[in-house]
Amino acid sequence: MDGIHGSTAIVTGGGSGIGREAALRFGDEGANVVVADVDVEGSEETVERIRDAGGEATVVATDVSDPDEVEAMVDTAVDTYGSLDFAFNNAGIEGESEPAGEHPLDNWEQVIDVNLKGVFLAMRYEIPAMLESGGGSIVNTSSIAGLVAFPNLSPYVASKHGVIGLTKTAAVEYSGEGIRVNAISPGVIDTPMVARSQEDDPETMEATKAATPIGRLGQPEEIGDAAVWLCSEDASFVTGETLTIDGGYVAQ
Template identity: 55%
Template structure:
């Protein structure tokens, strides 16, 4: 175990799988105490951290619901007495359909989790991080927040919104000691991409073809970027949208 984040506390939403799980483990390996948050109850990530000799708790939460998010932060403070960092990663891809066929239900659910959820998390995280005098929040958008992606209008809109929301919060918090950044992953090997491709050879080739390096990214590659953005090595970085991909070429 390293000690870069010793005695520090981080919230990781969407922490039960994929990028969230990899990031929670990466923080734990550097000494952080981790609150793993997800709407699907699972102790796999918590157990993985405890196997490393770290400290972690699981909190069930729907980030689109105010009461859940408020309770998430309260439970973190009750367990660890402080909050220093947050990786607001929870999100869904929604249902694939052209803009004119996107249902209102799909739009509301996708925007509610992906965009409103990040706003709610920051709303309750920021006051607690302020009590420590400094800290960092990293939100998760997507390269789909930087370019268009046919067939996923709600997802693309939500991720563009996350980038704008992050830049706004960064301006508000810069002189208060809190840095706020956003990571924009490319096509990463996660359960989400498995759902989008259906694990079919044709779809996998289509998605990997979007990456000039010719492969999916790995969750750990995003986790490393998030941990760096929270470290003192990134002390002058705020309001930044970091694309972590192999040179995404979608237009």
């Protein structure tokens, strides 16, 4: 992909799943990759795979809901590699499954803090760093739950709708300054998060999979590749967009 080689990219949630696959693809394309996650062991495995393939990568233990840790993440990218060009703000959690009228307040706060506040904080520190180096590209992970409702997941659905709103706003604010901001909305992807959801609410998960027209789960690399493409110069006229990658689920 054009424009990736020699750049620096941050990937949050890079210790597994979609984030890991995106980090590996950035590495394959010749980017320096900062792998950020609360899962340090998983992040170290991602970094080892990038280095084994001849790439360059660094781990930063990061809780995306903590402003100080997010600022340190961005500082590490700039201090280590000289600039920040791309960011894939992908870290997220699913939370508990309960109806809105009974939903635990602590779960609401935790999901919003990670999924929505975490994306805001990431952009809050990434954007100034990108402006310093003349521009860049940001991709935020939403979900099909950012486009349609899913019963019993009110904080998750609200957070993912919010990510799309944040993405559009930042795209309008900074497109004239050389920063593109887009989102992706994955469907049901074969990740550890989906595996946990399968255990917690198997009926809803099976119904969602059965309603996917393409007839299978998505693979993490299919989402990771799309995130890297959105960062590349191949997508140079794309900003404020939400790319839905869901096997046709929300087209129905």
